Amino acid sequence: MITFLRLMLQGAYRNFVRIVLKADRATSLEIRNKVLTLSVPAWETVLDEMCIGCGGCAKVCPTQAITMVKLEKPVEIAEGYMREQVPRIDLTKCIFCLNCHDFCPIYSVFGEAAPIHARDVGSPKLTLREILKKPIRAPPEKIEELKKLIPPETVEFLRGGKK
Amino acid sequence: MGLKATARKNAIHAMLIYAVGCNGCDIEVLNALLSPRYDLEQYRVLLTWNPREADVLIVTGCVPWQMAEPLKKLYEMVPEPKAVVAVGSCAINGNVFKNMVGEIGINEEIAGPVENIIPVDVKVPGCAPRPEDIIAGAVKGVPKLMEAP
Amino acid sequence: MTERSKDVVVEKELSFGPVHPALIEPFRIRLFVNDEIVEDCELTINIPHRGVERLLEGLPVERALLITERVCGICSNVHAWNSVRVVESGLNIKVPDRANYIRVLINEVQRIASHLIFFGHAFEVLGHETFSMRSFLLREVFMDLMAYIGGNRVMPSVPVIGGIRPRADLTESLKRVILERVDDFEKKYLEFVERVVADPLVMSRLTGVGLMSKDEAIKYHATGPTGRASGWDYDVRRMMYEYKPFDFNVVVLPEGDNKARVVARALEVIESLKIIRQVVKNLPEGPIVNRDWVPGKMDFTTMYFETFRGELMHSYSLDSQGLIRGYKIRTPTPTNLAAMENVCIGDHVTDAVLTIASCDPCMTCCNRVEVIDSGKTRIMSEIEIVRKYGWRR
């Protein structure tokens, strides 16, 4: 009974403050601003700086949601290797199966931090250069499989063949 | 902006129809509606469960064949003007249930996506979409309501 | 409840759903009532059938968890985890300790989120909008944590075969965030629970309604908090090696009414918080994924798991190419369903809906019937039956 009374008085006071002073309001004003200015950011689906432009993700996508967009200025990401294209995902076609994420060579071959994640989760702890330095650690059949999906020179490059 | 458009802009009743996905999207929609953090009501969108009262139908899920008929009926019940917001990858393209079939070829259980059954005005992609996407999507349906005769 | 008698005389039937504010999920409730008192209840749950088990037939096992995760958006992690546990046990894949710890962490985070959905739903059914909103607000903490760890609020996709997705690895700063949020949550949560339990109006609706005895719980196999609130001390987590390193209590309450079902979940949240703290404190160093395995032939393997609503079973075999054969899922709700149908008998209509909600239903299941077709028994899906025998209304 005492607890009940204490809670009731406490609650009455708190809610009075809430009503009069808008105290401890939980509504996120940040989201409110974004919505009212029509600027909810789109999902960040591809981390352009990390991608090596192999085009594997576009090939594995079951719904053809990924198109490879040619870069205006190719970037040299490692000695002798140019990134010429980056993937773009059409989210209305995407089924969020994460095939692309898992098949992206930088993730699926090394099992390290994923540079691309269909759900805006890529914040790799390694730089691309470091990732590229590591030798490949996958069974040969897997590499054969990969060769079907991404250009063979890329696989060679990832294996450390082309330094 | 006439009185009609102003009135339509200032009071929007939204109804959630959960046409079977995985519970993920409908709970996110409820989150947007019920959680004080997102609070859809501040954008003048009020929750209703009555199709007779609704302006915006928020449909989630991939619509199995058993749900197709009820969905169509409910859509017919809503008086004009109305807008349909398809939330989630399930509602837009059937998600894995329609597109990642193993050996059966076509999954006959799914009559969806929602577009196959009722016209869709706004698509909110994601699995599951973030509540702020859902709110932005629901708000995007408003111009259609305002412009309707 | 009163025992379902053989020949009750019933005045009328009230049926509602599949679209209804109290259900949210599409299923049909048919209540047979005399005046306000429920005499019999039937739940039709076939609507959400998406044929998940058949979809999985013949898929490579690595891809399976992306579908199993979508069996359910409340306990996505549970389905993903249990489906990889099956191969892990069938093919003897050793999972690194660090991965196990993080799997437990995300599972307990999701358990709390799920129990808070339950409060949100139960209070909504009670008609108590404010408490419902408070539950949803408290839940945000864990949705945020899920987004930090897995990248998505609903589908964190943490487990992969042999470990966890690299994305979900815990960094030191994330650990600190988790502890801070959890401490802050605990304070607010305890206040909230104290407030709810002291509320005379809410308690007058919950106490003594929807009684389920221990025998009934066992008879209908009501697992999870539903059964434990009836005094049935059964929790699969105690038998799982993943949970061995952690110290937690299994909440068992003897009353078996709606109040007990609410309180049981409220107390389980506190136990889950305990586990989360232990994970963060004792997290071992080491690899997070073991990739030394090749998919290959595997016999039927069955794994049980304690989800947030009860016992979950996943079972399948692999053929020599590592493709899935004969996937089978039994989720907790179908077994709890029989209990739900029974416990609401003898109560008022409004209480009956509450009782069903207090068992925490979620019906995205697979559904099939056995048909004796010219002497042969075979399994048909509902769509085949309707094609063959027509749709009767």
Added chain:
Amino acid sequence: MDPVLFIAGLILSSIVATIIAIFYSLVLPGIERKLQARVQQRIGPPVLTPGWWAVLKFWYKGKAEPIAQMPLFYKSLIWLGIAVVLLLFLFSTPYWWVVLGWGSVLGIAGFLKLEEVLYVLMGSQSQSILTTPMPMNDLVKGAKVKGVLREFVEQHSAERALKMMAVGSLPLYIALLVPFVAARSGMISDVIRAQNPVYFNSSWLSLPLPSNPVILTVPGFLAAVVYFVGYLMLLNEKPFSILKAKVDVIEGGVLEYASKLRAGYYLMRNLLLFALSSIFVTLFIGIPFDPFMPLCFILNMILSLILPIAMAILVAFSPILTFRQIYPATVGLSALGVLALILSVSL
């Protein structure tokens, strides 16, 4: 008074009162919602949205025929309801006090009862898609009980409305009697005379304040509390919203009203909300809603916010009660009302 002048005044006062009541009552739900939103730690809708804009929007919505047994009858119930509430309100304004004795406890109680009957009629008419007629193959499964009447949830709501009519609103009627007993008369004019004697001979610009409002006496206060709970019951607000409990009967009989009819329903409900609050101020505080005395009716309107605000806060903190709790609650409240009634004889 000259009959022609009187009738002109009657008509004019009715028009003014109606317009003010409609405009003002549509602000109340917004205030209510905003308060609840504050309690629920959120921003909530703008004040005009749930009332004003919603009604206008529904008014502009396309035509939708309700599914009902007798659609025409079902539709007319809404306009009937608005008329009943308006008359109920007008009878509590001074010009009507003398007309045929309607400005009395009988006029108010009678029209309130009529209002309650409407819910029963609406419920028995409405046949919404959300229940039995939903295209579902659930009858394929054999329930243990077969061949029973399949009832619409709205019909179930009608049965509940009937029960609420029988027991639920009793406290309100008992509480309503207290000011009349205290004034030893059945007429509203006598109630005001007992509480606010200056009112009858003050000019149109003055503000007559009550000298001995009944709410400040012990029985009056008890009755006011009982009146408040009865008010919740009559408005079907939580915790007594069993006949439109979202969890089973959804909105009950009003489920099928769409577009203009729904605008009408909102209007009816909000008018009732205001009428009951205004009657409360008239009877318990002694400040009538006199359309020809601006200060007087403004004070009445301000004071009549008390009940909706109290209601908003109570609603935010209460679950729906079932008949298991409503029966004892009404018995207790009626007893309290009777106590107030007995005490008020001594006033």
